[in-house]
Amino acid sequence: LTGESAGAEISRLSFNQITADHLGLADLAEGCADAGIGWLGAWRHKLEPGAAELIRSAGLRVSSLCRGGFFPAGTSGDRRRREEDNRRAVEEAAELGTDVLVLVCGGAPGSELEPARAMVAEGIERLVPHAAAAGVRLAIEPLHPMMLVERSVIVTLAQANTIAERFDPGEVGVIIDVYHVWWDPELEREIARAGERILGYHVSDWLVPTTDLLAGRGMMGEGTIDLRRIRGMVERAGYDGPIEVEVINPALAELSRDALIAGVREAYLGYA
């Protein structure tokens, strides 16, 4: 089980844009390139006209685009608007040269979980043909159960796997973000089950105490997640792609660009 104790290769490090939400794309891309980081995890709200060319010319590749999803909606008009937005997200992913669109599936309007969960499955089913035609795979990301109402009724990897398995592995898979799934007693089994459907692996850490349900995440090594154990599971399941560092915490905006990037690099090499 050497994979569990050895550090991850620097070549797999992907800097997720939300980790530097205070920086513009050009600034971040330049900093990553200077630091020898080869991948970028992109967020739609951080893109700008010419983003694809900018990223390419900095020598970076895009590991995924975040995010599509938010399928449950209270009215058919809202559902149609979200469907259109998800089709645009697919097109933006293709334009950025990534074949992975991360799906944050959406919370529960009106507190009814089962109807919302059904809307997620239906929404993915409707999006698949469009995504497949564009060569983009849909990656269902289960979020931590504490994020159920506002962000995702998909809260376990088992749920994500069950939906993904309705489709071809080349069309729908899952994202494994340690922050969202590390607590799960079924984690090892469900990671093995996901297998070739693992389309991304995200790292950060769980802080004690956690003072913010969304933006209270720590840098790898600052918290309680046994990161190397989980990476071992993911690698034994066959995933050897980019590892995105996705740390949502406003305190990171206090660092200079280069200090933040150096900190991410160091934490990745030391703990991921």
Place this chain on the structure above:
Amino acid sequence: LTGESAGAEISRLSFNQITADHLGLADLAEGCADAGIGWLGAWRHKLEPGAAELIRSAGLRVSSLCRGGFFPAGTSGDRRRREEDNRRAVEEAAELGTDVLVLVCGGAPGSELEPARAMVAEGIERLVPHAAAAGVRLAIEPLHPMMLVERSVIVTLAQANTIAERFDPGEVGVIIDVYHVWWDPELEREIARAGERILGYHVSDWLVPTTDLLAGRGMMGEGTIDLRRIRGMVERAGYDGPIEVEVINPALAELSRDALIAGVREAYLGYA
């Protein structure tokens, strides 16, 4: 499925002491009795010499004692001290006239989940003979996954059921607290599985946004949990015992005793 829409009987309402953590036992017991509430959910830190007699003379019964548990510990000395404390908790439950000791199983020292989970199972196994001899059943309460590190490595009802099933149903069961389990996609299945092992049912509500991981709970009706749907599951599984109102929120201390008790009663009748 009339059980899902009808209100719960007032005779089943149990006022959990932590809902009024700012009140002394005598004050709370008097207020509950005056309001026609027949049950009290007791917490060890709120008891005092003569508590059992005080509760009895107010005409109240104790639905459960909270809490034993906190089994994982970093040293054998700590484990032994916790074992002794758990035996005292069993004796206190018996003295209060309740046969239910709630177990908050304890978090993960040193971030290692599997060893901690093993210590929970071992700790329960060591406590069972003592509890059985005292006529007290051990009730494993799974807590919300966001409470894993500090309070409980048992975060799903499936985990609690799996441990409980090693023992006689008269010795070990589970507590179902909506706040901790409502997000679980396997909830209905696991409640049915628990069946006669359901030793308590606790209600409160999930607030949006939730601003405190421990003490940010809402009164029934203030949040997003479909309480009557879950009560329907619990009743179909055969549970018809007390329903504890357990709302941990410091804002409740701003209410007068009688306003708080009236509010609990009203929320229980309206939403539980």
